[in-house]
Amino acid sequence: MSINIDKNPESDVLPERIRRFPFPFTAEQYRYSANVEPAHKTVETEAGAWGAGLIDIDEFYLQELADRDQILTRDPSRMQVLPHMRPAVWDALTAVLSSMAEDYPDTMSFHREGNTCRWQNTLQNLNIEFTAGDDDSLPGGPMRFLGSQIQDDIVLLDIREDTMWLDAGLVSFAADWSFSFDVGMNFLEIHGPVPRVKEENIVRRAEQFLMRLQPGEQFRRTNWTMTIGQRLDTSTETYPEWGPDRGTIATDPDLPDKLHLRVEVQHLIRLPHTGVVMFLIRSYLLSLTDIAKVPVWREKLGHVLAELPEDMAEYKGIIRYRKAASDWLLAS
């Protein structure tokens, strides 16, 4: 991934990556909560705004899609569709493409007549006809194709036996979890490693909420962690590659440039025809140097990192360097 260096760093106009960044903190401390809200609602931040649409396309679109393609070629286990989920993948694809066409009428269009669909995406010079339900009518099949149109990771959860099952998805940019291992797990099992949420009954409550959503309803939440380097793929699969940085970053003089706040905007959507829950994870990275350009953000993140309870810091994998990070933020 590449960051465009500002032509004029002295100007007061902040670059897009900062203005559009979904800064998640509203207070100087952070705890888990069932933080879901209706989708499609613009949130104003100190630097700009985010959240008006469902699928967010930004300056990193083509780069991130190219990264994803490489990751999938190297490790096909990042995409899996259990056989009973095939109809849900088509449901997801048609729902997302028609939403994109609505949000980006100048660059995209989607038309469906029965099962015959036409999709145009001028950002990729794409104009393609396919048949909903026919896996061979799209290059790589519908899941891979959907993953080539949006920056979001995709997870599909089936509802059976009074719970939700993670039975399909394409996750190239997991934050410290293994998609291939989680395939086939239920909602409670998926969240097994997360501290506190069981005691606080957050997971069961969230599950009840999601299972009661009616088809077509769209909600979202944010989640966050920290990442060293400009990398979105911090999956358990590649942990030996990126894990060592966690041990060295605290004393690295380049910490402010290398250390990023990673925010995930997660959409939760009941699909219309299958009733499956589609979970979209859109990940954003912003370096501490960039964060510090917005004084309120610098302070809030500094305090959140300093105050975060040990168990949560340990789980998020930031325990070895969060003090160094908050010291830098609060000192500058």
Added chain:
Amino acid sequence: MTTTALPISAHPAVEGGLQLEVTSVSVQTESIVSIILANPSGGTLPSYVPGSHLVVQYGDGVNAYSLTGSGNAPSEYAISVLRVEDGAGGSMAMHQLAVGDRVYVSRPRSAFAPVSTATHHLLVAAGIGITPVLSHARAAADRGTTSSLIYVYRPGAGAHVDEARELLGPALTECSNRTGFQEVLTEQLASQNLGTHLYVCGPGAFMDGVLGQARELGWPEARLHSEAFGAAELDEGEPFSVNLVRSGIKLEVPAGVSLLETLENAGKTIPNMCRKGICGECSLSVLRGAPQHRDLYLTDEEKAENTTMMCCVSRSEDPELELDL
């Protein structure tokens, strides 16, 4: 959607829904008509989950009817309505609809979904209960999964019999008497492979009988699926009033409108996030009266104390609540 004004305003239960035109009315039996609804400006309607129902407004009331199609990118919605002489009047009004009439309907709502991992769907219907299972049978055929149907109806009073015959062929068993049905049911319940799920729709006593028999034969709850037709919960709640003690004002909360919306309409700013009763942001202190708790946030103990309520979903058991606002 066109915006031609209808003679009446949309009922809260169909708000955010669609305005459709009746394109066909056909008599199924002496007391059942099928009604086809389409987008007046043409085009595809929202897909729906097999077994879904549509809430349809008649006059100032609403009723729920099962959709009979497969739900995949439909160009029309088809429902069938049984005339209930002593009902609330909805079915009578529906029977008077004519081609060209406009109606308000909700988005399709799912409460009787098929199980995606099932390798066979055993469908059991009585009378008008045929409607959602016909949707299941069509969707199964679409997906290449098998289904079989036991359909009980009084001779001459069966709706959609021809469609069921054509769709299911030898997998359809028609029954017109109790003993015949019992025999078929027992035989089928005892001879299903492990991928089978059971779906029942019909009068309450009929469904209880079928489900009870399945349980006796060792069917676990997770394989049993049922829908009481016409009984889909609309959940709009009863009207009540709130007394805002600190502000010194009293507000009426109508059926179908939340307390949160009522307060916002009166100019109050109440913190809120999910508006669905899970995040806990919109909590209010209750000074007097018993809230009707409908949220997922408060624990059972907190609910029992009746001192806090989530105003985005919860209502009142008493005619009036006093709030610390």
Added chain:
Amino acid sequence: MRSVSMPSAAGSGLEPGFRGVICASFGVTGDTAGHDTGDRPRHDLRFVSANPEALADLRSVLGCSHVGVRLVLAGPPADIRAAAAAAAECGLLEEEMTLLCDEAGPRVVYCPHCRARTTVGAAGTEAECSGCATTLFIADHFSRRMGAYLGYSAHVEEAS
């Protein structure tokens, strides 16, 4: 390994359409004998381990059973978890299975770095991956579909 008390379902012996309780024991410690099935018909199977033939036998027994059947599995986690995953693939639901687990027996660890599965003893929090020789930390995170615990490269963050 074939069932001993009755011939396996493939050649049958198990009446088609069985709706009683299938009791499958694995290894020397697996024993369903003490499991009371009440007055329901019972079919016993005994396997050395959940090897491919054993799982094929189990599948064929389930394949000719009908809804109403129940499955009881007894033995070490590595075996009964694999058997439970095979049974789930045959359409058996969680509600229809009872697992009698010998917690002291071996379990399976999944390595996400090379996707190999390694059978390890019950004790210990680390194990060497049979696929890539990485020393894996064994997390308390279990997948029923894989019948395995999650492992990941241990000590990576202590490198400096």
